Amino acid sequence: MSRKKFMEAHGASNNNDRNGWGFVNHKEKVVIFGAWDVNTQLDRSLILAMDGEKIEPSRKQNAFGESLEYIKLVENEGYQLQTFPVILDTDSDDGQGTGRVKVKTYVEEISDMKLEIINGDYYAVGKHKAEYATKPLSGLADDVMGIFDSEVDKNGRQSLIMSRVGQGRFRRNVIDVWGNGECCALTLTSVKEILVASHIVPWSVCETNEQRLDGSNGILLCAHIDKLFDCHMLTFEKHGRNYLTRLSPTLDKNTLRGLGVEAGLTLCIDQMKPKFQNRFDDYLKYHNGIFNRKL
Template sequence: MRQYWWVNHKQTFNQEIEHQYLWSPKTSSNGARNRFYDNMRAANPGDLVLSYANQLIRYVGRVADFAFTAPKPSEFGATGAYWNNEGWLLPVFWTRLDPPIRPRDLLSLIGPLLPEKYSPLQSETGKGNQGVYLAAIARELYEVVRAHTRVDDVRLETGGANRLAFGTVRDELDDRVEDALRADLTLDDTIRNATIQARRGQGTFRSNVQKMENACRLTGITNPALLIASHIKPWRSCETPNERLDGANGLLLTPDADLLFDRGFISFEDSGEVRVSPRFDQGDLRRLGLGEHAWKQLGFSEAPMPWLAQGFSDSQRAYLSYHRAQVYIT
């Protein structure tokens, strides 16, 4: 079911609209959970977002993909200097409203529809609530705003599909990290080259993974030509060359399994049992031919191939804990 959201993003409005995303830290500056940041992970592809900044709603956006771990965008500059560098990036395709909407002018209509808790606006004054970022709103509130403006619905519903696909955005983020590594004069050339090769599961990193893993964790396939050396903690999120080259931070997976794992649609328990995201289309999982668990959930008595369950080493478990918390889509 489609959800509706409202984002207060005065500080980062220009950057987020231009580059077609939302970005937030994962926690408040004191490390506490933050409902508005948690909402980044709750948004689904197809959800609609109203953009509020400088007392105006000027854009509506369609969520293009699930949020995923990403460094703070470099285009933010000094904005949010106190935010942690790692946060959630939510791809959003923005479409301009014509004319823009001033919520204060519609307060008699909007006010009664604002949520009692976690509201983006003060219902009495129409001012934005400080500290609110991405807030859930009722469809009725969204419809009131849409009834007083115009938007290109075809563009809103279909635009940005390729530009905002996970693989495209991920590659752009990885490119930025790679550029920074190439410019880092403190790195030994051998380490730099090995670290860059590790981005694509090659070189030293693959050799290190193969010392710990010899088959795909889902399918049991052992043919090296059919296996990808995949990072557990994403390459872009690693803090040191050692993490990027650590064999314990990798699995050998077939291409389909690698895509599911990289995107967070599956993860692993320390015991080796597979977690399947409840937000991944189970029919698609069945069509991929992966997963005894998914087949049983769909009412089939047998799966085309069993998932293998084999425990992980202590060094691998630390990375898997990160994957379950920061990559896996709950």
């Protein structure tokens, strides 16, 4: 059965039958995505990457706009998310990303999933069968393994690993750059046990170890604020010399207000030197770009 016929059997369709792997059944309020095996673990599958390069293992992500529309139906309209496995033909490309990838097969099995945002990308979270989950590691574990594979000496590796897990050198660099001491840059809370030194441009996206350790590429925030920032549901926009909070319209303002978070709050950036602030501005542009694309 063709992919189109398979989806029609479930009452679903899309506007990009050739390239799209997202489908919608408006009558039943269901969104269905193909879950590529190379992007799938036992508990999650990457179904939409905001940088447009990770979701399908090729240089350019097809049907991105349509896929994002379907994601918004799940986020905002209460549509159920479902997936079916898609198996990559690993012999179809030269390994350099220069050729178009091909589908070896897809599996006519539909599974209910929950949508979750992880580091700004969209995942179908739920139980995925082991035979269709060929990506062994992701996120923190993947980054740490990447450090071991890099050409860095033992001491350098230890420093990078400690920085990746939010401790050590990177945390100290963030504190030094901001000049506020060990406190939240937004609320000035000084309970260090709940403070997280988070990257603005994610570790995995940084091009060099210098960027990964750059204190200008981080903000020390309370854990709940850091989580919103990390999911690109909260960001900071520059207005004159100030940086003000901006919130996703999908968030409940009353709930956030009870947590001390609302639009228009000012980052405490007074102690940051101009040379650091210029780099901070560049990093923040990347974060704001993803925030705006998700609106």
